[in-house]
Amino acid sequence: MHFFTSEFFFGHINYWLFIVLMMTGLYIVIGKGNLVKKIVGLNIFQTSVFMFYISMGKISGGTAPIFPLDGKYDPEIAYSNPLPHVLILTAIVVGIATTSLGLALIIRIREEYHSIEEEEITVIEDTVFRSEHLVVASQGEPL
Amino acid sequence: MALFSMLAVTALSVVRTRSLFAIVALSGVFSLLSALLFITWDAVDVAFTEAAVGAGISTVLMLGTLALTSRAEKISHKSKTIPLLAVVLTGAAMFYGTLDMPNFGSADTPVQTHVGPDYLTRIPEDIxxxxxxxxxxxxxxxxxTLGETAVVFSAGIGVLMLISGLRRRRRDEDTEEDTSDTGGDNLMRHHLILRVITKLLVGTIFLFALYVQFHGDYSPGGGFQAGVIMAVGFIIYGIVFSLDKVKLVFPPWLVHKLVAFGVLLYAGTGVYSMLMGYGYLDYTAIDPHHPSHGQHLGILIVEAGVGITVTGVMVAVYYAFASRTPVLSDEEW
Structure with missing residues (x-):
């Protein structure tokens, strides 16, 4: 079995480490109640996906994909794949834009509910829902 | 490997820590470490962006959010087993998926054998x-990239719609009450060293941002990074010398116009090339006799568009966050 050679192990350990980081992020997102902490968890999750992409573009012994100034492409030199770099570079900036959108939502939530804890918000939501429901029910019953 | 263990420790301490302030600092550390990791994998442009965005802007924005919300996480009574189970299952599924993956760093993977090398061989002749x-x-x-610039643009618009609407107008009416807010800003006036250093730094930061912007086709850099660095310059100025002063230098109406102008410049380049009878965003149209000159110029123009929009959005978001009065009760600090 090629699964148990040391070459296989060291060739794959980086993917497993991404999985560990990514799952840490996911755990923060689904296991913690604080909204700001959830955003941080989401960022960790996101960054580990970026690492995964970049690591796939890496060639051992390769160099950064920037040509010498004379602009000649030398097939002897191994350049790491620039395409994942392009994708991730823009994804980082889009990521910060969406993060700021999330943070803005948190600020609005805080102003409405006076809390950024998921549990407290759910409690408030429940009471609001029940009181509205009760009003409808009591209006309906006499008929 | 050392970087990885540091990353893992940082991530795990985010799980453990309850002080949100510490969490935000840790997330900055996490970004910086991952930027180092990107450098070791030859992704210098990505590392540059990650360092500027993750350790710079996002920390500032998160701290701004903390100032408007609360400082500490409350103890949660949620069950821990279900999330843990879900996480372990997902992790195991992904672990199973990696068994088919090629070894790290090998040159004969699908990633390395299709468009990537094709681009690498064509760029010196084409561009x-x-x-x-x-x-x-x-x-x-x-x-x-046009699409991503548009996403940044719309996220910026979204933030502005969410948090700089009615409340700010109401705040302007009772400016008398505002003294507590500007009082906070004035605190910084006493820090002479900070003020002097900032004056020295801001100019250098702008210069560096412009260098990164216009030298992006020779060295790591480009519109996204330059935009973020430029915005950092304005944000530092705003933090050290009150928000009102930076708004004099870079008024909000101008920021909002620039946000739209960048996207228009980018999209307009495409429309121009169409009008000249070429495909959308085909930069040959700019200089039909020297296609590579046209490409070079086209790249400069669209990168400028990207840079303008990113600067605009980041500064606009900072203004929106910083110009809100905290609705925070004192005991929560």
Whole structure:
């Protein structure tokens, strides 16, 4: 079995480490109640996906994909794949834009509910829902 | 490997820590460490962006959010087993998926054998731009980048709609009450060293941002990074010398116009090339006699568009966050 050679192990350990980081992020997102902490968890999750992409573009012994100034492409030199770099570079900036959108939502939530804890918000939501429901029910019953 | 263990420790301490202030600091550390990791994998452009965005802007924005919300996480009574189970299951599924993956760093993987090397061989003839990342970003993948600039644009608009509407107008009416807010800003006036250093730094930061912007096709850099660095310059100025002063230098109406102008410049370049009888975003149209000159110029123009929009959005978001009065009760600090 090629699964148990040391070459296989060291060739794959980086993917497993991404999985560990990514799952840490996911755990923060689904296991913690604080909204700001959830955003941080989401960022960790996101960054580990970026690492995964970049690591796939890496060639051992390769160099950064920037040509010498004379602009000649030398097939002897191994350049790491620039395409994942392009994708991730823009994804980082889009990521910060969406993060700021999330943070803005948190600020609005805080102003409405006076809390950024998921549990407290759910409690408030429940009471609001029940009181509205009760009003409808009591209006309906006499008929 | 050392970097990885540091990353893992940082991530795990985010799980454990309850002080949100510490969490935000840790997330900055996490970004910086991952930027180092990107450098070791030859992704210098990506590392640059990650360092500027993750350790710079996002920390500032998160701290701004903390100032408007609360400082500490409350103890949660949620069950821990279900999330843990879900996480372990997902992790195991992904672990199973990696067994088919090629070894790290090998050169004969699908990633390395299709478009990547094709771009690498064509760029020196087509575009004459040394930095392959910039060439792909702005030319071969110009549509993607246009779309991403548009996403940044719309996220910025979204933030503005969410948190700089009614409340700010109401705040302007009772400016008398505002003294507590500007009082906070005035605290910084006493820090002479900070003020002097900031004055020295801001100019350098702008200069560096412009260098990164216009040298992006020769060295790591480009519109996204330059935009973020430029915005950092304004934000530092705003933090040290009150928000009102930075708004005099870079008024909000101008910021909002620039946000739209950048996207228009980018999209307009495409429309121009269509009017000249070429495909959308085909930069040959700019200089039909020297296609590579046209490519070079086109890349500069669209990168400028990207840079303007990113600067605008980041500064606008900072203004929106910083100009809100905290609705925070004192005991929560």
């Amino acid at each position: 004459h731009v040394p930095n392959a990342v910039t060439a792909i970003l702005a030319s071969y993948r110009g549509y993607d």
